[in-house]
Amino acid sequence: MIHELREYRLLPEKWPVYFDLFQRVCMPLRGNEYGRLRGTWLEQDSRQVRFFHLWEYESLDARARLRVALAEKPGWREDFLAHAAPQIHRQHLRILNPQRIAEDLMTGEGDFHLVRYGCDVGRANAVRAELEDICSPETSIWTMEFPDPNQVLTLSASAEIEFSEEARRSVQSIEVTRLRPLAL
Structure with a gap:
């Protein structure tokens, strides 16, 4: 998928x-x-x-x-x-590869944070693994297929993450976008 x-x-x-x-x-x-x-x-x-x-x-x-x-x-x-x-x-x-999808975030209430982690080449999977360990189950996590395979995205109610020192060294950039869900 x-x-x-x-x-x-x-x-x-x-x-x-x-x-x-x-x-x-x-x-x-x-x-x-x-x-x-x-x-x-x-x-x-x-x-x-x-x-x-x-x-x-x-x-x-x-x-x-x-x-x-x-x-x-x-x-x-x-x-x-x-x-x-x-x-x-x-x-x-x-184009994203879903790693963990929190169903309630897709239809939830309140603001969400879409966070894009730009990683060193070859380090996206290590950053993704750490995010899976430290983020709540309500956090959706994707690795990017393209345009940049060295990115990991999360969608959650919070943008606050406490990475390990190794993961911090692997992340080149962090972009946070605050989103409001839209009902159709």
Whole structure:
């Protein structure tokens, strides 16, 4: 199984148009037939909106096959993409390998912290193993397949982690994004 984390950056005035299209057009066309939607989250300030959505696929091959099938679905390109794409300022995709998924975080209440740990080359699995040992069971953990295989991501209610000295030396960077769950 793989997860695809999509991040769309939009200008605040374009967000309501995009989210309306996502709810009213995208989800009825797509549903969970073309990948299972595991969660949606939002980070917003006065300059931009960052919309995150997490999709689950059986494999990279299944993802590729389902994306082709979705592109051929009537209405997808004309009714959704043609109107949604102009609303998006930037788009980032990450393919993730789920290591531990806390189901309640996908639908929970309150803010969450998406933390990206940039690791030294070859050290991501050691950092992931330590995170699995020290994080609560409510913390979801992924290793990144691409674009950067030397990253580990967590999603949890807290961003506070006490690494061992060895793990601290293996982590080059830490990026914390505070997310609010979005109900569809």
